[in-house]
Amino acid sequence: MTQTTPTPATPPAAAQEDLLPGDILLMLSSGQLSTLIAWCGDSIYSHAAIVADQGDLIEAAASGVRRYPLAQRLVDTTEIVLIDAYRPLAHDGNALDDADRASVLAKAESMLGIPYPIDALAFLGVVVAVRGKWPQNWLARIVVREALDHLIHDDPSHMICSEVVYRALAQCDVQPTGRLAPRIVMTGPTHLPFPKIDAKALLEEVWGLLHPQRREALAGIRAHLETDPQAATPPLQGAPADAALRERANTVRDRLGLSILPITASVDDAGALLEEASPETPVRAIPNPNPKLVMPLDLASSPSHTQIGRLLQADTIK
Template sequence: MSESPQDSFAPSQLRPGDVLLMRGHGPVSDLIAWFGDSIYSHAALMVDTDHLVEAALPTSRLVPLQTRLTQGKDYAFIDVFRPTRPDGTPLSDAERQAIAAAGRGLIGVAYPLDALLQLALVATLRNRIPADARLRWWLRMLIDELLTDDPQQMVCSELVYTALRTAGLAPALIVSAQLDLPLPAIDLGSLIEEWREARGRRHPATLAAPSPTEMLDADGLAAAFQTLKQARHGTPPGLRALGMPGLPTVNPADVLPVDLETSPQLRRAGRLPLTSP
């Protein structure tokens, strides 16, 4: 995504609660972005107009914005995503402050370095499956069930999502990424029945699957995803308008930058200027 004068976002316009999605330089950042099928490899949260909170080694930390804006040798670009309510209307100052307070409350949380490989494998499986919308939806829900949500340790996008959720403003997430790597033929009906039976033993109130009429076919999913990707400015389209069911439950440990990037409740506002010392 190239930057244009209209795309440039002045740091003075940042507000508490804004989400920053970044692409770092280097092979690790490239792999993180590839695993997650996104142009972004890192996420952070503005907690006031001058500071951001991010997950990092050894623990999450508070970083001066001006420090980050001079780290052009470490980051290729930083994009600003502005959270909204489910209907696309702006957040109030009180709601923004609630997000900021939740973000500050996560300073000092450990970074799960030993879980990165697991997350990479999960991301590869989750994002690199056929375009069948129902299979993608069920696989995402299955992975969310299998991963352990440990609030004592968090990666970057997990921290951002947790802060938004703690403030009561968790953004709706969708099944979005689409690639065409081959996968063996799967009996979807049997897969769904086995999953529902297994989940029913753990949770008596089983999750109802989206009916075929609620899901898009492969072409429809691709078209809806492109519509969402193009709606970076202005009011984000709702999930119902797109025909895409949101994920009814979300495990923060499975939230990746692509989930924040494609959420209808996070509107891309522009790109911050970066310099190198």
């Protein structure tokens, strides 16, 4: 029997003054691709960052790992529509002390400037390959196929935003080593309803990330959306079938060192197939998780983190 996940209650409001260095920020951006990333990742989040000192956050960005003013992020509702804050706990369940937070911040700062060689399309490909989930919407399926092909033809071993947060906590200089490493648990699909997607805006957002030959192949669809932005069916070519998406996802999973999705997996249960999860054990701890595969969902679901509250909720969020 398929179980649905209840819609979580809106967290209490929080403010920048409530935060401490080492706290975790999970965000949803306003773009169509970000919305698709969140849905495919079984999460309401598409980005992660860690709170620094001096009013900054530290995050992976297209230009590399960087500091960014948190106050600016909180007022930039044209780009960000949702920010929730979480507080990490040590393995004994106690809050981090000042020395712990200083160690986490030092590790985060040591990653500043590290290249972040992944774009949003590749990020979507990693999310889909790890979660094994793809939408029924025709254009979203085409974009998912492009995202997986993007990784197949390029190097998939990229640093994603959640990796920076995870490494700052797991690899900081504390004793015993790894005492602050977030416990990552395996979670099945959340069955979030598929969001409203502006097809024309989604394709335009993806367009500049595509390889030239793929832009040529999709030119007819782009032209059709110019005249019919709400097209309900794919013009000129069909959306890829489940088997085609699964084949591409398995190619990426193999490169990432993950097990292969069974050929019998369905769209509804593929998200539960992470590393042999079963209905009898829908949630279990993952020992020594690969930092490169830690997702925003993993940070939100970790029993090592407690939610502080919501710092930002723009009017555009549903």
